[in-house]
Amino acid sequence: MIIEQVAELKKVTKIYHLGKTKVHALNGIDLRIRKGDFAALSGPSGSGKSTLLNLIGCIDLPSNGSVIINNKDISELNENGLTRLRNRKIGFIFQSFNLLSVLNVYENIEVPLLLNGRIPGKKERHEYVDYLIEQVGLCDWRRHRPAELSGGQRQRVAIARALVTKPSIVLADEPTANLDSKTGTSIIELMKRINKEFTTTFIFSTHDQSIVEIADHVIKLHDGKVVGEQRG
Amino acid sequence: MAVAIVIGFTMISFIHSAAFGVMETVKIKAARYFSGHISLTGYVWEKSLIEDPETLISTLKNMDLPLRTIVPRTIYYKSDASLFFGGESIRQRRLVGIDFEAEKDELSGLSFIDGSLENMLINGENGILISKPAADMLGARVGDDITLFITLSSGQYNTKTLYVEGIFNETSLFGYVAYMRQADLNDLLLWEPYLATDIAIYAEDGENLEALSRKISMLLADDYRVLPTMLSKSELYEELSMVDWTKGSVLAPLTLNAHLDQLNDILDAFLIVTWFVLILFILIVMVGILNTYRVLVYERTKEIGTLRALGMSRMSVRLMFLYEALLLSIISSLAGFSLSLILVEVIKIIDISALPGAGLFTENGFLKPYLNLKMACVNMALMAGSVVLAAFEPANKAARIMPAEALRTGK
């Protein structure tokens, strides 16, 4: 059986320059993410989790090495190419939700569909967004603005938004950090369900050990290096 | 930011409407004073005279041109015309002999503090309309008989007793003039009643007077010796000095702009000031927009990062800010335009006659501003262009934000 890879990192290094200081965020990472993975990046603060997610998400470029997403080396893509890749193949879920405060639930979820050309027809958009709203259990909240929602509800909106373009990969940076444990668990369970139903690859970073245990692919990071990898 | 644009646009629209109103007021007064939008003066051996004005008017009326009024006038151009009353005398810059019935529509703008145009139409014979400064100087009122003193072309004195039928309110350089029946002035000059010195031609609104004058000259050229349309009076006099009078009389067309040649310097200066103020306002608004947008972009860094992460291109980010600026400028400009409409109505009722020189630019001491829609659109486009230009640098900066960095910031 051929196992499809959605993301591969080969000897990836990322160095940040803070004034005269160089910060080695990642040091020669080799990593493979399979399609349908529900992968957790674990490690202490400063271990490079967010940096790794940024590189996979194509919102940053490696200093050395190559990042291959859906068989495309992202260093061969120009800015527009990276933007298109992000829009069509990658979904983001942020720690602090990052919803647009002037748009309601429906509109927030719809945003990625309206970016970067190839906008689907209104009916098609409408149907799919409504479907996702239903999937995340926010049917009664579709016209509400983020300020009127709880943390958990906002994160559900973020999840729906991340899925609206039917991406190959959804990246979640500490998705439950701003939520209480019960809500956090329900969010992870939602992500897991979607992962199972749509075989969408999820990669998320977390400190929470209980959430790590739900993942079927755990990557342990420390000082910018992969120090452990487990597939369960 | 919106408030700045509203205020800026209000001021710009108001200033422009005042400037337009001033120009229009001056042109209307000047047309009355200088014999229409295009004056056709006849010269016979350097002396002003049209020997057959009726035929000339008939020829002009038969031309298919946008001319609304064509009337004869006798104008006493010498500056020694004097009015005498009550032991006082005042010189007039010119005397204008008019066919009041034919020209009444064009004269309807004359505002009277006493008497009326109707008086001249009804009682007209041996009547005279004098300006307020003349009436004040002489201590004359409507109904008084004043003596008009002129010198004939031979240099001899002649006088006539005339009755004041109206005192019109004009204090500027267009005020040192008296209007009387053409027949009475011809009689005073010992001329036949049908003679004239000028044909006053009033064109339809918005016509290019220079082009129209050239057309008239061209069409008259078959039957008359017509001088080219000059750009100023001094050019005309120079041209007249070179005419071979043995070949007969000539007609000299002059547009209002040529008559106003000396005044144009003042009007141009006025326009320059209004443009200067406009540019100043725009610069102030631009600086405000630039600073505000820089702060705005900083405040929305995280939002920009999110949008970039979701797949918004750099160009789209740039355009998003520029469209916002454009929309803001259009809505604010419209609000400013509405406010300026109110301001225009307010200024119309304020008497500014106390201001020096106000008589030239006002009617009875009141400005007559009007909002030219075309100018408003130009101003709106200028404002929009300036605002977009000012927002360009911050928009560019927003577009160049690295998503990863943006998402890292607290904002």
Next chain:
Amino acid sequence: MKHFCIFIILVILPVSFISAQSSDIEFLKEVDRMVTFNTTDIAAEYKIVKRDPGGANSTTVATMFRRDRANQFVILILEPVVDKGKGYLKIGDNLWLYDPIDRSFTFTSAKERFQNSSARNSDFNQSNLSNDYKVTGSQKAKLGVFNCTILELEALNDRVSFPKRKIWVSEDYLIRKIEDYSMSGQLMRTTAIPNYQTVGDRWLPVNMVILDHLRSKRINNKIEYERTTITISKPSLSELPDTLFSKEYLERVNR
């Protein structure tokens, strides 16, 4: 007989007309002669007092130098102080006004008011009625103590100030009163010359009163006109140097 009468009428009428015309011209020539100094120069002091209707007086004192045989005169203003040094120079038909402040000469017209008074510059010319006017009517009347011939005159040229005049001439061919009219027949000025003085074998007015009918005001139910009184004194027939009738003289006097 009938033809003879017609012949007589046809001959006599034009002859009498022509002789009437020529007698009018002779009359005017005599009037001119009485006040023209053809063989000598004449100088005198002129005091011109103008009174506005119901208003203030203003006084000008000037010295007048005249050479009638050459149609020249010079007037030098002595008072008021603000006008001192101003001068008028007439040579033939040219009349200049000299401004001592600008040190410039400007052409002026004989028809202009003299120093803003009721007098005109042409009033200082030598009398030339016989050449400038034709008689259009005459009658006899008494003017005060004088038995006068009243002549109605119409201008023959454009040089004169008034196109129509009426003069009262006493039996000694001296003008006692003048009425000046505009072309339309409106009375513009009245001049009264009650007294004359002999200067050599000619006459010079002692005083003249000019009323300007265009400048009048009703005061206490009475019409008052602008009034100018000219008093002529200290006449002299001494010969004047030729250089006096020149621009240089006016400039020199002011240095």
